[in-house]
Amino acid sequence: MKKFIFITGGVLSSLGKGVASAGIGAILESMGYKITFLKLDPYLNIDPGTMNPYQHGEVYVTEDGAETDLDLGHYERFTNVILTKYNNATSGRLYFNILQKERRGAYLGATVQIIPHFTNEIKRAIERASKDAEITIVEIGGTVGDIESLPFLEAIRQMGLELGRENSIFIHLTYVPYIKVAGELKTKPSQHSVKELRAIGIQPDVLICRSEKPIPKPIKRKLALFTNVHEDSVLSAPDLETIYEIPLHLKKEKIDEVLAKHLNLDYKEPDLSKWKKIVNTLHSIEKSNKEVNIAIIGKYVELKDAYKSIDEALIHASIANKVKVNLHWIRSDDLTDENISEVFKNINGILVPGGFGERGVEGKIKAAQYARENNIPYFGICLGMQVAVIEFARNVAGLEGANSTEFDPQTPYPVIDLMPEQKEVEDKGGTMRLGAYKCTLKEGTKAYEIYGRKEIYERHRHRYEFNPQFRPLLEEKGLVVSGEYVAKKLPEIIEIPTHKWFIGCQFHPEFKSKPFSPHPLFESFVNASYLNKLDKLSIDT
Ligand code: GLN
Numbered sequence: 001m002k003k004f005i006f007i008t009g010g011v012l013s014s015l016g017k018g019v020a021s022a023g024i025g026a027i028l029e030s031m032g033y034k035i036t037f038l039k040l041d042p043y044l045n046i047d048p049g050t051m052n053p054y055q056h057g058e059v060y061v062t063e064d065g066a067e068t069d070l071d072l073g074h075y076e077r078f079t080n081v082i083l084t085k086y087n088n089a090t091s092g093r094l095y096f097n098i099l100q101k102e103r104r105g106a107y108l109g110a111t112v113q114i115i116p117h118f119t120n121e122i123k124r125a126i127e128r129a130s131k132d133a134e135i136t137i138v139e140i141g142g143t144v145g146d147i148e149s150l151p152f153l154e155a156i157r158q159m160g161l162e163l164g165r166e167n168s169i170f171i172h173l174t175y176v177p178y179i180k181v182a183g184e185l186k187t188k189p190s191q192h193s194v195k196e197l198r199a200i201g202i203q204p205d206v207l208i209c210r211s212e213k214p215i216p217k218p219i220k221r222k223l224a225l226f227t228n229v230h231e232d233s234v235l236s237a238p239d240l241e242t243i244y245e246i247p248l249h250l251k252k253e254k255i256d257e258v259l260a261k262h263l264n265l266d267y268k269e270p271d272l273s274k275w276k277k278i279v280n281t282l283h284s285i286e287k288s289n290k291e292v293n294i295a296i297i298g299k300y301v302e303l304k305d306a307y308k309s310i311d312e313a314l315i316h317a318s319i320a321n322k323v324k325v326n327l328h329w330i331r332s333d334d335l336t337d338e339n340i341s342e343v344f345k346n347i348n349g350i351l352v353p354g355g356f357g358e359r360g361v362e363g364k365i366k367a368a369q370y371a372r373e374n375n376i377p378y379f380g381i382c383l384g385m386q387v388a389v390i391e392f393a394r395n396v397a398g399l400e401g402a403n404s405t406e407f408d409p410q411t412p413y414p415v416i417d418l419m420p421e422q423k424e425v426e427d428k429g430g431t432m433r434l435g436a437y438k439c440t441l442k443e444g445t446k447a448y449e450i451y452g453r454k455e456i457y458e459r460h461r462h463r464y465e466f467n468p469q470f471r472p473l474l475e476e477k478g479l480v481v482s483g484e485y486v487a488k489k490l491p492e493i494i495e496i497p498t499h500k501w502f503i504g505c506q507f508h509p510e511f512k513s514k515p516f517s518p519h520p521l522f523e524s525f526v527n528a529s530y531l532n533k534l535d536k537l538s539i540d541t
Contacts, residue, residue: 002130003167003263006156007139008202010174010193015210016246017173018071020237021139022078023246024171027256028135029079030247030270036133037075037087038126039068041141042148044092050429057305061459061511062087065435070308071139077312077514078247089125091148097121114151122155135263144172144197157201166264172197172204173237176211176219185211187223194227205262206233206255214238233258242282242315244515247275278515281319291324292530295347297367299360301329310353310381313513317526320518325526332363340370348536349377349501349529352384354461354508358407365391377501377528379521382462385494385504386416389466389474392496397477399470406464415474417467419488425463433460437485439492439507445482446503447493450524456483458492458507466491466506501528 005024009017021037028035041048048056049067060073066085076083098121102112110117130136138156142149160168174190194204207229209215215223215236224231235253240246250256251272260267294314300306311327318325330343332352344350350371352364364384368391371378380388386404393402393415401408404416425431436457441448448454468489471481483493483505496502503521513519 001134002163003135003169003265004126004130004159004163005135005137005169005171005259005263006160007137007171007173008144008153008156008197008204009140009142010144010172010197011189012175013143015173015175016243017139018069018074019078019243019246020173020208020250021071021137022074023243023250024255024259025075025081025137026078026247026275027251027270027272028137028259029081030272031256031260031265031268033265034132034134035079036081036129036136037072037083038129038136038138039071039075039088039141040122040125040138040152041069041088041090042146042152043090043141044095045090046092046096046429047088047090049432053300053306054303057303058308059461060309061434061461061508063436063457063459065459067430067434067461069141070305071141073309073312073511074243075137076511086125086129086131089122089129091151094118094121094125115154118151119155119158122152123159126155126159144193144200150200153197153200153202160202166262169206169259169262170202170204171206171208173208173210176209176215176223178212185213185215185219187219187226190223191226194229198228204229206235206258208235208237208250210237210239212239241286242279244275244282245279247272248279274516278319281322282315285318285322285324288322288324290322290530291326292348292526292533293326293328293346294349294351294526294529295328295330295344295367297330297332297335297350297352297364299332299355299357301331304329307353309508309510309513310351313510313519313522314351314526316513316515316518317522319515320523321526321530323526323530330367332360332367335363335366337366340366344370344374344376347376348533349379349525351379351525352381352387354382354384356383356406361387361404361407365394368392369395372496372499372502375500375532377525377532378499378503379501379525380504381510382460382506382508385506386464386466388502388504389415389479389494392474392477392479393470396479397474399473404464413470415467415470416464418463419465419490422463432463433465435459437492437507439483440486441493442480442482442484445480445493446495446497446501447482447521450520452520458505458509459511460507462506466494500532501525 058070064084068088220234364387368388393399399413402413403411405414481491494504509519
């Protein structure tokens with residue numbers, strides 16, 4: 001059995017097409033189907049790896065080291081699938097394949113064209129992604145009407161015809177704005193968007209209507225009439241308190257029945273009890289007064305999508321600890337010696353996430369110092385670990401001017417540096433240390449206690465490393481290397497055992513955290529921050 005679900009977006013972007021796709025995946029998985037996903041992105045970059053978070057949001061890293069769209073993060077968090085580089089393709093990637101083939105002479109004699117060559121390449125990408133799955137959910141990035149996404153729509157139109165009706169289904173996620181002054185939900189933008197889709201030759205089978213409020217029956221009827229979609233297949237998708245409610249909500253709208261009927265699936269009642277449980281926990285946490293204040297010191301704090309997986313991992317840790325996590329996003333540029341104690345006055349835990357480039361780094365170093373000196377739980381991720389090492393070198397080991405060569409190539413103490421193989425790298429795209437590496441934990445350390453095992457695999461995305469030359473000195477001064485990439489003798493986790501909770505990791509644990517299996521480091525960090533708050537309360541009173 002091979003079935004395909006094609007998901008397009010209408011009216012505007014940022015409606016949550018990615019989480020909706022993930023939610024559909026969760027439902028199908030709970031019905032017992034083997035699913036997978038493919039995100040097709042119409043832009044020309046080969047992958048999002050070279051893009052600024054303002055352009056694109058977070059770059060999500062897969063186990064096999066692909067730098068991908070953040071929607072892949074939703075797919076993995078909502079389901080049990082493990083995605084690879086084949087689960088995300090951009091126009092750039094596909095054109096690149098074609099142009100390489102053209103140079104090799106694969107098309108000798110032919111004019112290479114968008115149709116059929118580019119569209120065939122798209123179809124190949126879809127087939128490849130679907131290799132081991134019964135049902136493949138293909139999400140087309142962008143909005144219907146964009147010039148860039150036209151070849152993708154043409155490719156899925158062709159596939160729909162080739163596969164036949166009961167093997168493919170077109171879902172259009174659209175927007176139904178609520179106009180306050182009129183007190184009305186408006187269907188016109190959706191009508192136009194579907195008209196556009198039909199002009200390309202795609203008649204959607206299902207509409208998922210995003211809106212501020214639930215869509216009542218008469219509006220559904222109107223949408224059905226104007227878009228030629230069956231009324232039962234016009235689904236309401238109002239704003240929800242948490243994205244983890246989406247599978248439950250889609251089930252309430254009977255998407256399982258719509259899909260089963262259209263795709264001629266053996267209907268099995270989805271078991272969403274685990275989703276109910278976490279949503280209930282989230283609601284009760286929201287109401288309880290058990291809360292903790294966590295500061296995130298970053299460069300792109302205005303844009304929440306820039307740290308999507310960290311944000312989610314903290315929600316998972318909040319569920320695990322049954323404590324509400326209040327996030328305080330702090331621009332590292334704004335931290336000064338004068339304001340730091342004021343900024344961190346009510347903060348119970350400090351997290352410094354990954355990052356690139358010099359701007360804001362000194363602020364992050366200050367945050368690490370403040371956390372260390374004031375015994376506040378500190379969690380440094382990737383760059384967050386690197387700044388903790390720099391801070392420790394400068395202020396504990398007395399290496400004045402210690403730095404990463406990324407920020408100061410002339411530093412007298414390059415405690416963070418490029419390893420020889422990285423020094424030879426010329427291309428910026430796809431050449432960092434990427435994907436899962438084995439890390440061996442040292443017995444007796446906090447990291448070992450938290451993970452509860454000796455070997456772990458975590459995902460990386462960085463170019464610089466803790467310079468092993470400085471390891472003996474820093475260890476002598478009290479820094480513990482609790483995780484190591486043994487083959488290369490590279491420190492992967494550092495900690496300060498005399499501190500309440502001070503851990504830095506060179507990898508990105510946030511990519512592997514899920515609502516049903518919170519990442520142990522995040523869980524432990526939130527717990528330590530909460531205990532720190534209780535300590536502080538008992539001292540203050
Ligand atoms: N800029 C640092 C490096 O390249 C850290 C990267 C990160 O935090 N993801 O090593």
